[in-house]
Amino acid sequence: MKIDMLGPFSAAIAGVPITPSARKPRRILALLALHAGQAVPVSAVVDEVWGAAAAPKAHITVQTYVLQLRNFIGQALKDPRAARDVLVTRPGSYALLVGEGTVDVHAYDRLCAQGQSAFETGDDAAAAALFREALALWKGRALDGVQDGPALGLEAMRLEQSRTDVLERCLTAELRLGAGERLLPELSALAEEHPHHEALHGLLMTALARSGRVSGALSVYETVTARLDERFGLLPSPDLLRLGRELRERAGQASHHA
Structure with missing residues (x-):
């Protein structure tokens, strides 16, 4: 089955x-x-x-x-x-009663748990591979075509949130492995798809900066902070503020040496 x-x-x-x-x-x-x-x-x-x-x-x-x-x-x-x-x-x-590996959700959760263990121990190569394998199981929106009741509705929400979280950790591991330039198209698309997601925008900013595009990274920072203020009246998180400050310092140093 x-x-x-x-x-x-x-x-x-x-x-x-x-x-x-x-x-x-x-x-x-x-x-x-x-x-x-x-x-x-x-x-x-x-x-x-x-x-x-x-x-x-x-x-x-x-x-x-x-x-x-x-x-x-x-x-x-x-x-x-x-x-x-x-x-x-x-x-x-x-x-x-079905065999192991029958239900894709169970396979996904297993791979995510293994990837998280590797991520926490600093094995970024293994973590990224396991996370990518887990994400490849997705074919659309969770439980599409099933009318949600209380349990299935919560499960669909859990899975969608997990998908975003796992993708974020996967991209973090891949960035640490030096894949900044390669990830730019994927990160740009994700930032557009999730216009208020600070962590994904932070990853895009990091990838841009590591690819020598500090001004582009600052532009992303300004865009997402303006969106957060306009939509929610919120300041960026401490992590995003720190990243923005570091980018400004780098931009200032580059301008000084030019």
Whole structure:
């Protein structure tokens, strides 16, 4: 089985799609896939699908949806009975039992954890490689095509924030490895995509400065600080202020020697 959640939600067995077209069974499959290998209480499924609007017998409807999912799985496996070993009923809960590496979110989280360990120990080459491998799993917006309930909505938010954080750490590691010039197109695009993200702008400023474009780095600094003031009424963070001050000093020294 292969389940993709880092982009358009899809599930397939040996290339045969098993993703329901109906919204509620699709949401149940996504919830079970997110917690693959773990028992998910029926009450959690009901909360995810209906929330406070759940009918007294919503658990019976959940049973119907689970049967539909088992039918999809059984058809793909060409063995309806085998589906019960994949989507398992347990006391008061259901579990989706799949192999390691089946769900892209789980692979992503593993790679991110390994990359973070390397990053924290100063192994920038390993960190950058692991982070790039993790980021390559993304194919669009997290859980695209799944109507969010409380758990899936929070997970989508977590994943999107993680994606930005991991990208920032990856670029930091690559900059420390001396990849400033090569990263300029990517950093420029990211700064445009995230016009108020201080850390990404700081990385762009650093890459520009290391490429000999101190005036360009100062221009980026002035742009992002003006945006922060206009949009939020905020001053730049201490790190960005310090970087701006260092760039001004470099520009002044260059002007003095010219």
